[in-house]
Amino acid sequence: SQQGEEDPQALSIQEGENATMNCSYKTSINNLQWYRQNSGRGLVHLILIRSNEREKHSGRLRVTLDTSKKSSSLLITASRAADTASYFCATRLSGSARQLTFGSGTQLTVLP
Amino acid sequence: NAGVTQTPKFQVLKTGQSMTLQCAQDMNHEYMSWYRQDPGMGLRLIHYSVGAGITDQGEVPNGYNVSRSTTEDFPLRLLSAAPSQTSVYFCATYHRDGRSSYNSPLHFGNGTRLTVT
Numbered sequence: 001s002q003q004g005e006e007d008p009q010a011l012s013i014q015e016g017e018n019a020t021m022n023c024s025y026k027t028s029i030n031n032l033q034w035y036r037q038n039s040g041r042g043l044v045h046l047i048l049i050r051s052n053e054r055e056k057h058s059g060r061l062r063v064t065l066d067t068s069k070k071s072s073s074l075l076i077t078a079s080r081a082a083d084t085a086s087y088f089c090a091t092r093l094s095g096s097a098r099q100l101t102f103g104s105g106t107q108l109t110v111l112p
Numbered sequence: 113n114a115g116v117t118q119t120p121k122f123q124v125l126k127t128g129q130s131m132t133l134q135c136a137q138d139m140n141h142e143y144m145s146w147y148r149q150d151p152g153m154g155l156r157l158i159h160y161s162v163g164a165g166i167t168d169q170g171e172v173p174n175g176y177n178v179s180r181s182t183t184e185d186f187p188l189r190l191l192s193a194a195p196s197q198t199s200v201y202f203c204a205t206y207h208r209d210g211r212s213s214y215n216s217p218l219h220f221g222n223g224t225r226l227t228v229t
Contacts, residue, residue: 004154031215033217033218035218040222040223041222041223042116042202042204042220042221042222042223043155043202043204043218043220044220045217045218045219048215048217050215088154088155090218099157099160099170100157100218101157102147102154102155102156103154104152104153104154105154
């Protein structure tokens with residue numbers, strides 16, 4: 001069974017709007033990471049948040065983590081057409097540095 | 113630096129054929145891994161390696177073999193391809209640095225799209 005599940009599965013917004021994607025997971029984690037995948041390409045790391053952190057920012061990205069609810073959210077502000085991609089959360093379980101478990105992703109479409 | 117290079121980009125096999133997917137990296141990363149990506153399933157770990165000569169199984173290892181004779185290369189072998197192995201395969205690496213490896217991001221290749229008929 002998958003550790004991480006993204007919600008929604010698909011999201012369509014207008015350029016300039018904010019996009020919010022959510023990730024829920026099942027067991028204790030060491031950290032949670034967000035990746036982006038453009039069509040036909042490999043995944044690219046966006047941001048990492050440790051289990052003892054609650055919020056992190058990187059440019060137009062804001063990630064929150066609520067370990068009590070076992071959930072995270074990724075906010076992309078002032079979206080651009082170039083942000084169109086699939087976004088995946090990935091969790092590194094506590095005590096396991098080796099394996100990163102991915103969710104099934106959110107397909108974001110930003111309309112110009 | 114080329115990063116992580118996967119070859120071929122596309123491959124079509126008949127059921128029962130064998131082939132090797134190649135993965136090469138020039139970042140001197142100790143950890144290398146293979147994932148498969150299927151619609152609605154996210155990425156699932158097939159095999160991984162923490163260094164030359166060391167490999168281990170991931171979530172879905174059946175039907176696949178790996179070896180790690182050098183730091184740079186981590187080939188994935190399909191011994192007898194099956195239609196269920198139709199997927200997009202990604203190689204991913206990261207740098208291990210003691211405890212901080214917990215926080216190391218994965219670096220991905222651009223994938224091999226495999227179709228088994």
